[in-house]
Amino acid sequence: MAFGDYPAEYNPKTHGPYDPARYYGKADVPFGQVKLGELGAWFGRRNKSPSAIAGAVSRAWWRWQHKYVFPKRAGIAPFFQLTVASMAFFYIINYPKLKHHRNYKYH
Secondary structure (H helix, E strand, O other): OOOOOOOOOOOHHHHOOOOOOOOOOOOOOOHHHOOHHHHHHHHHOOOOOHHHHHHHHHHHHHHHHHHHHOOOOOOOHHHHHHHHHHHHHHHHHHHHHHHHHOOOOOO
């Protein structure tokens, strides 16, 4: 699969119009239904290649947009979500500098 191509598993006659938020590979047990004893085998069945990870991130992005951004009457939730996510991201990347400014109480 090259950049910009449809996934190899996608068949327009079977699946209909292409949806970027849908996984067209072989169906597996959802993560919420995996038992603790089967967790290692479940992670072992995952494709860990860079293109598979990029595809998973892309599908998550499209699902988020379809749920919060694209509805006709979208609210203010996506703006707050992006604000909180950016605040958390910048706090994490600046944490090494911020930890030197802690106020300790010495007794």
